[in-house]
Amino acid sequence: MFSRFKKDTPGARPATQGTSAPAAAPADKAAFAPRAQAQAPVQQRAAAEAIAADKEKKRKERLTELKVEIHKRLLEDLNLSAIETATEQSLRGEIAALATEALDDMSVALNKEDRLALTQELYDEVMGLGPLEPLLKDETINDILVNGPKRIFIERAGKLELSDVTFRDERHLLRIIDKIVSAVGRRVDESNPYCDARLTDGSRFNCMIPPIAVDGSLVSIRKFKKDKLRIEDLVRFGAFTEEMAAYLQAAVSCRLNIVVSGGTGSGKTTTLNALSSFIDNHERVLTIEDTAELQLQQVHVGRMESRPANVEGKGAVSQRDCLRNALRMRPDRIIVGETRGEEVIDMLQAMNTGHDGSMTTIHANNPRDAISRLENMVAMAGIEMPLKAVRSQIASAVNLMVQASRLQDGTRRMTSVTEITGMEGEVISMQEVFRFERMGVEPSGKIIGRFNATGIRSAYSDRFRQWGFDLPASIYEPIG
Numbered sequence: 001m002f003s004r005f006k007k008d009t010p011g012a013r014p015a016t017q018g019t020s021a022p023a024a025a026p027a028d029k030a031a032f033a034p035r036a037q038a039q040a041p042v043q044q045r046a047a048a049e050a051i052a053a054d055k056e057k058k059r060k061e062r063l064t065e066l067k068v069e070i071h072k073r074l075l076e077d078l079n080l081s082a083i084e085t086a087t088e089q090s091l092r093g094e095i096a097a098l099a100t101e102a103l104d105d106m107s108v109a110l111n112k113e114d115r116l117a118l119t120q121e122l123y124d125e126v127m128g129l130g131p132l133e134p135l136l137k138d139e140t141i142n143d144i145l146v147n148g149p150k151r152i153f154i155e156r157a158g159k160l161e162l163s164d165v166t167f168r169d170e171r172h173l174l175r176i177i178d179k180i181v182s183a184v185g186r187r188v189d190e191s192n193p194y195c196d197a198r199l200t201d202g203s204r205f206n207c208m209i210p211p212i213a214v215d216g217s218l219v220s221i222r223k224f225k226k227d228k229l230r231i232e233d234l235v236r237f238g239a240f241t242e243e244m245a246a247y248l249q250a251a252v253s254c255r256l257n258i259v260v261s262g263g264t265g266s267g268k269t270t271t272l273n274a275l276s277s278f279i280d281n282h283e284r285v286l287t288i289e290d291t292a293e294l295q296l297q298q299v300h301v302g303r304m305e306s307r308p309a310n311v312e313g314k315g316a317v318s319q320r321d322c323l324r325n326a327l328r329m330r331p332d333r334i335i336v337g338e339t340r341g342e343e344v345i346d347m348l349q350a351m352n353t354g355h356d357g358s359m360t361t362i363h364a365n366n367p368r369d370a371i372s373r374l375e376n377m378v379a380m381a382g383i384e385m386p387l388k389a390v391r392s393q394i395a396s397a398v399n400l401m402v403q404a405s406r407l408q409d410g411t412r413r414m415t416s417v418t419e420i421t422g423m424e425g426e427v428i429s430m431q432e433v434f435r436f437e438r439m440g441v442e443p444s445g446k447i448i449g450r451f452n453a454t455g456i457r458s459a460y461s462d463r464f465r466q467w468g469f470d471l472p473a474s475i476y477e478p479i480g
């Protein structure tokens, strides 16, 4: 046979024992079936349907068995070093041909559709991430969450659903996990059972394997979207209004320090990314993230990604290390993807010392909660400072809190835009400028609500005007 991809192993392989299957059912039997069915009473029809469903199940099982067998052969037969330089088209052809040869050896006949599906799955096994591939390619899916080999959940439009994709067994799942983590030079095993990584398409990946994961490996993937949602998209999807967008544009352009707060998957990174589009093209922006997700459109952007320790426990570069170094790199603005630890100290200092217009996200349920999270992070970083001093640091560092939320109906909304105005005694004073008002729930579960101004004029109105952003007073006026 062809093949610069096929290993040079002499001698044909004997047909596999025990896996040969009869070809498709004889045509004459199939031809009688419809007439018999049409005459059958209801029970008989139900029975026929059950038989058909059973047949379909068996067909799928059979295909899976075939895939396992052929995949095993492919791994033995393919010349893996030639694969690296092969074009996708030639490799697909090659896999299809090897599969045909294997099917012939096993005396199995498949229709065209099954054969194509089989070849695609084999290609995904060899070159990609197996059963995860179709989910990764599906643009409507945001998150993929694997709870052991047989349960793969996906998130679409803010809602989680169980997919019909499965791994063969835990070993299959572990093999794919291993493929992902070894591609980024990491390893997961008994002594090191969890790991963060980035897929080649940029998606964020986390896994945890047994025995820590009790019912089989757990995998979470946040899909990377090449076309990030822009401000216009977010307005169109109802994440916030045009008035709020105008306000946010003024806030970013006038270099307010902004914290985007929100729960998990609420759209924090998306909001941060969209807000960054208001940054002037002449500014030097440095971004620091654990997994590089942000995609800034400006010309002058320096991106940094922290790194965990390697297998020997060496070489870690934390977000804090990056941030400290960034301060020596003449940034106009610093953007930290998510502040979650000791880097909070340097972030607050940077915001307080001339890097106005810096931004970050934080995991919190409302702006007040976000402040407490910041306080806690400072305390956890081991800084011995009276609470009042910590609060006044926060109050002078952060100008604006933007709350992102994922509501029960799956929609993502900016539920609050809150300014920090200073300190009153021991307490940080805040004023909400815009909010999302929930008014009820439709029978379908859709949440009824509207965005509204609170009637409070921005504390930064003068600054906005001085910078050329003369927002009309009407945007601060509440409706209804």
Ligand SMILES: Nc1ncnc2c1ncn2[C@@H]1O[C@H](COP(=O)(O)OP(=O)(O)OP(=O)(O)O)[C@@H](O)[C@H]1O
Binding pocket: 142, 143, 222, 223, 225, 229, 234, 237, 239, 262, 263, 264, 265, 266, 267, 268, 269, 270, 271, 412, 413
């Ligand atoms: N307003 C929106 N409308 C529709 N989809 C959105 C919206 N905001 C975000 N998304 C989508 O929701 C998913 C999660 O968004 P994002 O990564 O920004 O969340 P996050 O809060 O940063 O999550 P995490 O806590 O995991 O870091 C993404 O796939 C994103 O494209």
Ligand SMILES: [Mg+2]
Binding pocket: 268, 269, 270, 338
């Ligand atoms: Mg995020």
